[in-house]
Amino acid sequence: MTKSGIYLDYAATTPVDPRVLRIMLPYFNKKFGNTMSLHSFGQEAKSALEESREEVASLIGAEPNEIIFTASATESNNLVLKGIAWACRNKGKHIIISSIEHPCIMESAKWLESQGFEITRLKVDKYGLIHPDDVRKAIKKETILVSMIHASNEIGTIQPIKEIGKICRERGVYFHTDATQSFGKIPIEVNSMNIDLLSASSHKMYGPKGAAILFVRKGTKIEPLLHGGGQEAGLRSSTVNVPAIVGMAQACRIAKKEMKDEGRCLTRLSNKLISGVLRKIPGSHLNGHPKKRLPNNANFWFEGVEGESIVVQLDLLGIAVSTGSACSSAKLEPSHVLLAIGLKHEEAHGSLRLTLGRWTKESEINYLLKVLPEVIKNLRKISPFKKSFKF
Numbered sequence: 037m038t039k040s041g042i043y044l045d046y047a048a049t050t051p052v053d054p055r056v057l058r059i060m061l062p063y064f065n066k067k068f069g070n071t072m073s074l075h076s077f078g079q080e081a082k083s084a085l086e087e088s089r090e091e092v093a094s095l096i097g098a099e100p101n102e103i104i105f106t107a108s109a110t111e112s113n114n115l116v117l118k119g120i121a122w123a124c125r126n127k128g129k130h131i132i133i134s135s136i137e138h139p140c141i142m143e144s145a146k147w148l149e150s151q152g153f154e155i156t157r158l159k160v161d162k163y164g165l166i167h168p169d170d171v172r173k174a175i176k177k178e179t180i181l182v183s184m185i186h187a188s189n190e191i192g193t194i195q196p197i198k199e200i201g202k203i204c205r206e207r208g209v210y211f212h213t214d215a216t217q218s219f220g221k222i223p224i225e226v227n228s229m230n231i232d233l234l235s236a237s238s239h240k241m242y243g244p245k246g247a248a249i250l251f252v253r254k255g256t257k258i259e260p261l262l263h264g265g266g267q268e269a270g271l272r273s274s275t276v277n278v279p280a281i282v283g284m285a286q287a288c289r290i291a292k293k294e295m296k297d298e299g300r301c302l303t304r305l306s307n308k309l310i311s312g313v314l315r316k317i318p319g320s321h322l323n324g325h326p327k328k329r330l331p332n333n334a335n336f337w338f339e340g341v342e343g344e345s346i347v348v349q350l351d352l353l354g355i356a357v358s359t360g361s362a363c364s365s366a367k368l369e370p371s372h373v374l375l376a377i378g379l380k381h382e383e384a385h386g387s388l389r390l391t392l393g394r395w396t397k398e399s400e401i402n403y404l405l406k407v408l409p410e411v412i413k414n415l416r417k418i419s420p421f422k423k424s425f426k427f
């Protein structure tokens with residue numbers, strides 16, 4: 037429970053872990069040097085940066101010099117799509133993504149399309165799974181990049197990344213995965229999983245906003261988006277945000293130690309939440325895969341109610357939840373992910389995403405299970421859609 041109530045929107049962003057905040061503070065006003073300066077202030081900042089790089093790299097089995105720090109996963113994803121497109125355009129102009137990517141991949145791909153690139157958007161099944169065989173069939177001579185989300189930010193489905201990566205490796209095509217929701221939550225190993233490029237963001241894993249990474253396998257051809265002082269091996273010029281990066285590294289250190297136990301605990305709580313909702317609320321359905329899902333994600337659609345109304349009613353009761361991804365829930369369009377798994381517009385509008393985290397307590401899940409059935413019942417009484425559903 038936070039000061040203002042129960043927070044069940046950890047996929048949108050997480051609070052900074054106090055252990056992370058503590059380590060960051062000196063880097064704002066005591067160890068504040070610019071990593072490019074030759075004097076001792078600069079060198080102190082530079083060593084903090086390089087230690088952080090080692091820590092982050094070790095969480096995914098990468099080499100430290102394969103980690104590029106950026107400011108957000110949005111930036112990392114833009115860098116991958118546009119940077120690979122530009123660097124490899126003489127080899128080919130075909131890129132494969134899935135139909136359930138985050139908007140920063142979808143929109144970058146759309147922009148590349150307007151610049152003459154060809155984009156294939158692979159379909160997913162009713163659980164949101166991409167089938168590796170579809171990737172195999174879609175790759176052609178001109179394909180330069182396959183980019184697939186690791187775990188869905190909306191429905192939590194975890195993709196068969198290792199198999200997809202293997203296919204890309206065999207066909208000599210770069211493979212990128214957007215691991216923003218899975219990084220620090222489930223094990224990732226870039227070598228055994230055949231990953232060439234990977235994006236992740238600090239604020240989704242108890243670190244601060246303003247730090248993120250792009251893992252770039254040694255030898256990958258990629259052009260920068262930002263030109264300037266040549267920081268981050270020339271791939272991301274800008275004065276380095278040392279406090280945020282030191283914070284992200286500490287979040288990785290904690291994740292490495294606690295991921296297993298935390299995952300087990302979150303799986304137990306989310307299973308309780310899922311079975312409780314499905315049992316107590318008639319006309320409720322789980323979105324995403326029942327087993328191949330993130331330990332902290334539960335996503336439902338409810339017949340005859342609008343997700344936004346549920347969010348408002350729960351907020352009045354002190355519970356913060358979401359209808360979909362943080363980035364698209366402000367629009368009133370149904371989520372492209374829910375449409376991709378086969379939901380009709382009115383079904384997708386009735387969706388609710390509950391994402392648990394490090395400080396979620398069982399008592400909070402019990403409280404939610406107590407109030408949600410009543411909220412849905414009351415909303416259905418005034419629902420304009422009530423005739424289209426039987427519940």
Ligand SMILES: Cc1ncc(COP(=O)(O)O)c(C=O)c1O
Pocket residue numbers: 047048107108109110111113138140185187188189214215216217237238248361362363
């Ligand atoms: C899967 C995924 N990719 C990318 C992003 C964008 O991350 P950032 O907020 O760091 O730009 C998000 C954020 O919701 C996400 O969930």
